[in-house]
Amino acid sequence: MTYSGNKLFNPNNIVLAVLILLYGAGFFSTHGSDIKFFCFVIIPLFFLITTSEAFYFETTPDELIIKNYLIPFLNITYNLSEISEVKLLNTGYRSTSKARLKVIRGNKGSIGFRGASLGIQDWQDLVTDLSIKKVVVTLSDSGPVAEIGLPE
Numbered sequence: 780m781t782y783s784g785n786k787l788f789n790p791n792n793i794v795l796a797v798l799i800l801l802y803g804a805g806f807f808s809t810h811g812s813d814i815k816f817f818c819f820v821i822i823p824l825f826f827l828i829t830t831s832e833a834f835y836f837e838t839t840p841d842e843l844i845i846k847n848y849l850i851p852f853l854n855i856t857y858n859l860s861e862i863s864e865v866k867l868l869n870t871g872y873r874s875t876s877k878a879r880l881k882v883i884r885g886n887k888g889s890i891g892f893r894g895a896s897l898g899i900q901d902w903q904d905l906v907t908d909l910s911i912k913k914v915v916v917t918l919s920d921s922g923p924v925a926e927i928g929l930p931e
Contacts, residue, residue, distance in 0.1 A: 782905045783835035784896035786848045792896075795829045795849075798822050832876045832895040838908050843882065845892050855889075857882055864915045867906060869922035877923040878902050903927050 786792075801822060830849045837844040843862065845855040864883040870876050870893055877899060879891035894901075902924075906916050910930050918924050 780904075780908055781835070781837045782894075782897060782901050782908075783848070784894065784898055784901045786835065786896045789896045795826070798825050798829070832893040834880075834892040834894045835896060836880065836892075836894065836905055838905075838912065840912075843909070843914075845880075845882075848896070857884065859912055859914055861885075862914055864917060865909055867902065867916065867918045867924050867927065869919045869924050878919075878927075880905075899923060899926050906930075 830847065833847050833849040835846055835848060837846065841859050843857045843859060843865075845857075847853040861884050862882055863885055866881040866883065868879050868881060868891060870879050870891075876893035876895040877897065879893045881891050882889040897905075906918070906927055907930050909916050916929060918927055918929065
């Protein structure tokens with residue numbers, strides 16, 4: 780099952796579109812070096828931040844696959860049997876994502892995968908699917924993640 784939300788229209792992509800427009804305007808501008816600095820340093824930095832919130836998730840009967848819709852060749856696969864816990868945590872106030880997913884395998888933890896395209900219902904469906912597959916899921920008790928419930 781794929782949990783991707785709306786990959787086309789979400790706050791993350793609005794930020795990316797604005798950055799691309801600013802990049803184009805600045806690149807063709809003949810004004811000073813401040814514009815060039817903005818185009819070649821600041822905008823690529825913001826692109827990296829935007830890319831870090833473009834994850835979505837796929838489950839198969841024995842795997843959790845994490846993909847990024849802005850970097851299509853990026854696929855991270857975890858065998859469900861190796862996962863000791865999946866944590867659903869809140870994000871910072873600057874994030875356009877409602878939650879971040881962290882995969883724990885023994886004493887190894889992953890980065891927090893943020894999915895800006897996923898709404899609360901998408902996160903809920905992912906949690907339910909993982910719980911059905913006998914993966915231990917823990918939820919943050921505050922913020923948007925607190926709206927998500929664990930199935931019994």
